[in-house]
Amino acid sequence: MRLLTIPRRRRAALNEHFGLTRRSLAALVIAVMAFPGAALADPIEITDETDTTVIFVDPVDRIVIFNTANGEYVRAVAPETIVGIDGDAMSDPGYWSQDLPVVGTGQREPNYEAIIGLEPDVVIFPINGAWEEARATLARFDIPVLVFTGWDPLQRESIVTKTGLMTGNEDQAAKLNAWFDGLYARLEAGLDGVERRRVFVEHGADWRAPIPGSGWHDMIISGGGDSILSGVDIANQPASKGSVHAFEFDPEVVLEADPEVIIKFRERAYLGQPPEVVQAHYAALLERPGWSDLTAVKNGELHTVDWFVMNTAGKVIGALYIAKWLYPGEFSDVDPDEVARVFLEDFQGVPFPENGYAYSPDMTN
Numbered sequence: 001m002r003l004l005t006i007p008r009r010r011r012a013a014l015n016e017h018f019g020l021t022r023r024s025l026a027a028l029v030i031a032v033m034a035f036p037g038a039a040l041a042d043p044i045e046i047t048d049e050t051d052t053t054v055i056f057v058d059p060v061d062r063i064v065i066f067n068t069a070n071g072e073y074v075r076a077v078a079p080e081t082i083v084g085i086d087g088d089a090m091s092d093p094g095y096w097s098q099d100l101p102v103v104g105t106g107q108r109e110p111n112y113e114a115i116i117g118l119e120p121d122v123v124i125f126p127i128n129g130a131w132e133e134a135r136a137t138l139a140r141f142d143i144p145v146l147v148f149t150g151w152d153p154l155q156r157e158s159i160v161t162k163t164g165l166m167t168g169n170e171d172q173a174a175k176l177n178a179w180f181d182g183l184y185a186r187l188e189a190g191l192d193g194v195e196r197r198r199v200f201v202e203h204g205a206d207w208r209a210p211i212p213g214s215g216w217h218d219m220i221i222s223g224g225g226d227s228i229l230s231g232v233d234i235a236n237q238p239a240s241k242g243s244v245h246a247f248e249f250d251p252e253v254v255l256e257a258d259p260e261v262i263i264k265f266r267e268r269a270y271l272g273q274p275p276e277v278v279q280a281h282y283a284a285l286l287e288r289p290g291w292s293d294l295t296a297v298k299n300g301e302l303h304t305v306d307w308f309v310m311n312t313a314g315k316v317i318g319a320l321y322i323a324k325w326l327y328p329g330e331f332s333d334v335d336p337d338e339v340a341r342v343f344l345e346d347f348q349g350v351p352f353p354e355n356g357y358a359y360s361p362d363m364t365n
Contacts, residue, residue, distance in 0.1 A: 059168030060121035069150030213244035223322025
């Protein structure tokens with residue numbers, strides 16, 4: 001599908017000057033593209049993950065966003081363009097301004113009245129959001145929908161580049177991509193030649209874990225891990241088992257696999273949690289039946305970490321935490337906390353929390 005779109009302010013000006021209808025305006029765009037040097041030269045063409053192309057006549061400056069990962073990329077590249085975000089993203093206290101309008105309870109439940117009222121130049125959804133419904137609904141108001149899946153590490157470079165292009169902030173996008181590229185180069189160098197260690201990564205919810213097809217599983221691979229659930233195919237599982245992002249498994253699976261390293265996510269909290277809460281969470285894991293006999297637990301390689309930091313920055317920080325825990329010698333110079341601080345403070349404009357995010361047995365806080 002191919003969409004021809006002009007930002008609302010430019011469209012209104014053209015309509016007033018030329019008396020154009022929506023259809024004739026699209027024809028004018030095509031004509032201008034065909035004749036270099038015309039008034040509306042150099043359109044910005046953006047193709048999303050659904051192979052849909054939106055053409056902007058000038059840089060966009062009003063974006064509504066669904067999914068906090070998409071929001072992070074836009075905030076890092078063109079923060080002034082964000083005019084609305086979904087309620088799920090806003091559920092992280094302190095991470096997004098409370099003055100930012102909420103445009104739905106989450107990426108699957110948009111509030112169209114709120115979106116239309118903000119007069120955005122474009123709305124961004126992830127692939128697992130309600131983008132199809134939104135595209136059909138908002139088309140009647142000349143509001144295009146782009147599908148960018150910020151939570152998928154494999155989409156990061158493309159999303160950042162296109163965000164810079166459509167907002168006119170290509171230099172800042174290049175700076176952000178260069179930062180990411182440096183981190184992935186460090187991961188690649190540190191993992192070169194290592195024998196992947198068997199790891200179990202459990203989500204924030206108990207007895208839920210990522211499997212192939214999830215960005216979380218890609219994060220484990222990027223961090224050098226060999227997931228004990230890598231052989232699970234969601235297509236062969238009953239719907240009651242959940243999704244690739246949070247697959248429900250039987251506790252016996254961990255006991256039988258006896259992973260070398262275990263990583264358990266805690267509750268999502270940008271501001272972190274008090275030390276006593278973190279320690280109590282860790283102690284509860286040790287009390288799980290059979291866990292005291294697991295290799296990872298006996299060797300002190302059970303780690304807990306906040307869901308938030310593993311998900312932020314396209315999950316590259318999560319990959320660095322995993323690599324650091326799996327291969328401490330190869331990554332002795334890497335401090336994932338410092339990487340998180342740079343991303344939060346330099347690219348998101350928010351402070352790194354006092355209590356940090358990760359907890360392991362050798363830590364005292």
